[in-house]
Amino acid sequence: MSSACISQVSLLAGREFPPHLFISHPLGWQAFVQSALTLQSTSTFDGMHRYMHLGKQGGGKLGTGSFGIVYTVWDNVNSKLVAVKGQPMSSDNAEREMLFFHSIPVHPHLLQMHGQFVNGNLLHLVFQYLEASLHKIWHPARGVLDWDLADRYGHHARQGLAHLHSHSVAHRDLSVANILIDARANSARIADLGLAQCATTRVLDCKVTTLCFRAPEVHP
Numbered sequence: 034m035s036s037a038c039i040s041q042v043s044l045l046a047g048r049e050f051p052p053h054l055f056i057s058h059p060l061g062w063q064a065f066v067q068s069a070l071t072l073q074s075t076s077t078f079d080g081m082h083r084y085m086h087l088g089k090q091g092g093g094k095l096g097t098g099s100f101g102i103v104y105t106v107w108d109n110v111n112s113k114l115v116a117v118k119g120q121p122m123s124s125d126n127a128e129r130e131m132l133f134f135h136s137i138p139v140h141p142h143l144l145q146m147h148g149q150f151v152n153g154n155l156l157h158l159v160f161q162y163l164e165a166s167l168h169k170i171w172h173p174a175r176g177v178l179d180w181d182l183a184d185r186y187g188h189h190a191r192q193g194l195a196h197l198h199s200h201s202v203a204h205r206d207l208s209v210a211n212i213l214i215d216a217r218a219n220s221a222r223i224a225d226l227g228l229a230q231c232a233t234t235r236v237l238d239c240k241v242t243t244l245c246f247r248a249p250e251v252h253p
Contacts, residue, residue, distance in 0.1 A: 084159065085109060096166075101227075105162065114162040115162050121154060122155065129226070138196075141220065142190070144222045144223065145222075164216070167210075167212040170214065189222070206228040
């Protein structure tokens with residue numbers, strides 16, 4: 034895609050996108066344009082009034098990552114809890130995650146993204162609310178889980194990963210912290226596509242992926 038086309042899409046979306054995001058988009062630049070226009074149509078006013086931050090008494094912060102903070106938020110329209118991840122617009126991780134979630138079909142073992150809105154210099158991504166990660170189960174158990182449970186969650190993670198790979202997406206940061214547990218369905222879902230890339234590009238980068246979950250072939 035030419036630099037002129039990239040500039041045009043950025044102008045339409047009201048946001049300057051890094052050129053390499055077009056390269057890493059799994060469905061090509063047409064899908065990128067659609068996602069960019071989706072971001073443009075998102076109203077800051079609607080987002081700020083639809084989602085009510087619960088604060089410390091309501092659960093507050095769910096987690097903090099390298100690129101943003103996740104909060105428990107009440108959706109006033111659908112009357113349910115959601116998780117909102119706020120990330121600086123200055124980082125391309127927020128746009129990258131939004132674009133991948135928009136372009137990859139829904140899957141039972143991939144976290145669902147409901148939408149997004151912009152507030153100031155932050156892009157907020159709205160996800161389904163899942164309270165616990167596999168890390169929260171794994172850590173207290175000191176890595177010793179019931180065999181059937183470990184096999185079940187492992188199978189779900191493999192299915193979610195296979196779904197990403199079938200759409201030419203490499204997660205690049207899969208760990209127990211990025212596998213969330215749906216307690217009601219007793220199932221696992223893969224989350225956090227902020228470091229994902231199109232699998233047709235070079236992805237064996239030792240600078241990504243939590244160290245103890247890194248594949249041997251990408252170790253420094």
